[in-house]
Amino acid sequence: MSLTRLFPEDGRYFQRTAPTPLVPVQLEPSQPVSWCKLEFLNPSGSTKDRIARHMLEKAWRRGDVTQGGWVVEASSGSTSLALALACAQLDLRFLAVMPEGVSNERVLSIKAYGGEVISLDKSLGMEDAINRAEHETRERGGITTRQFENPDNSEAHRLWTAQEILSQIPGNLIEGVVSGVGTGGTLVGLFEGIFQSGCDVTPFLARPVSHAVISEVECCSFSKRLQGVMDGTSSIFSLERLPGLVEISTDDEDAIETTHSLIHHGFPVGPSSGLNLAAAHQAVGYLLHDANVVTVFPDRMDRYFSTELFGPYQ
Known part of the structure; x- marks a missing residue:
C-alpha cells in the first residue's frame, strides 16, 4: 500500500x-x-475502491466537484464505504442513502470516515434510494456519482x-x-x-x-x-x-x-x-x-x- x-x-x-x-x-x-x-x-476492503477512485478523479478533473463539496450516492453496500474513504482522503463530504436494514458494520464504517447516512424504510427499494440521492444532491449541491448509470464505473x-x-x-x-x-x-x-x-x-x-x-x-x-x-x-x-x-x-x-x-x-x-x-x-x-x-x-x-x-x- x-x-x-x-x-x-x-x-x-x-x-x-x-x-x-x-x-x-x-x-x-x-x-x-x-x-x-x-x-x-x-x-476499504472491496473492489468498489476502483470505481470510487475513478469516478471521483474524473469528476474532480472536470471541475464537477471541488474541495469541501458534497458527494452523494445511493448504495446499500461496498460502494458507499469506498466513496466514504475516498472522500475522506480528498477532503470531500459524503452522504450515503441506504435502505434500512443494512448491516451496522457498514453504517459505522461510513460514519467513521466522516460520512453521513440516510436510512430509508425497508419497504422502499433501490429506485427510491436513487431518487432520494438526487433530491439530496439538489439540496446540498455537489454531485451524485450515480453508480448505476455512470460509464466511469x-x-x-x-x-x-x-x-x-x-x-x-x-x-x-x-x-x-x-x-x-x-x-x-x-x-x-x-x-x-x-x-x-x-x-x-x-x-x-x-x-x-x-x-x-x-x-x-x-x-x-x-x-x-x-x-x-x-x-x-x-x-x-x-x-x-x-x-x-x-x-x-x-x-x-x-x-x-x-x-x-x-x-x-x-x-x-x-x-x-x-x-x-x-x-x-x-x-x-x-x-x-x-x-x-x-x-x-x-x-x-x-x-x-x-x-x-x-x-x-x-
Whole structure:
C-alpha cells in the first residue's frame, strides 16, 4: 500500500494499492481450479475502491466537484464505504442513502470516515434510494456519482482490473469471466477489457436463487440473502455489452456454504465471493475442463459479522 500524489497543484495524496493478487483456488480435489482476483485487499476492503477512485478523479478533473463539496450516492453496500474513504482522503463530504436494514458494520464504517447516512424504510427499494440521492444532491449541491448509470464505473474495470488480470494470468489467456451483478460494472468492464485484448472470452452472470423466505431484506436482490446482487436497476448491465452471456443460477445455500468454506481456508471474504466461486465451478464445466476462468472475491467478511453469514459462529 502506498500514497500517490493525485493532484500535484495542491499536494494532495491518495491511498492506492499495488495490483491485488490473482490466485488459483481449488478448495477440494474434485473441484476445478478457478482464478480469483483478491479484491477484498483494496483499501476499504472491496473492489468498489476502483470505481470510487475513478469516478471521483474524473469528476474532480472536470471541475464537477471541488474541495469541501458534497458527494452523494445511493448504495446499500461496498460502494458507499469506498466513496466514504475516498472522500475522506480528498477532503470531500459524503452522504450515503441506504435502505434500512443494512448491516451496522457498514453504517459505522461510513460514519467513521466522516460520512453521513440516510436510512430509508425497508419497504422502499433501490429506485427510491436513487431518487432520494438526487433530491439530496439538489439540496446540498455537489454531485451524485450515480453508480448505476455512470460509464466511469465499468471503465474503471476495463482500464485497470482487466489489465491487471491479463498481466497475471498464465499465458495471458482467459476463456471465461464470472461475476454477480449489482451495477453490472464489474462483469461488463472485465469482459470488455479482456475481449478487447484478443481473448475469445465468454461472460458468465452468477445469479443467486433463493428458496427461502427471509424477513430481513438489505436490498432488492435476486436472492434476499446475498446483499448487493440486484436486478433491473442498472443501465450499465445490458446484453448488448455482453455478447454470448451465459447465466448460471446458484442456490443461495450453495453460495453461503462456499463462502464458509473459503473462510475456513483462510480467505476472509463475504457471500458474493462464495457466489462467484460456486458459479465459476459451473463455468469451467461449461467450457473445457482446463479452461482459464476468472472471477473476483469482491469484499471482505468483517462487514457481515451481524448478518446471517456469521450466524453459525455466534
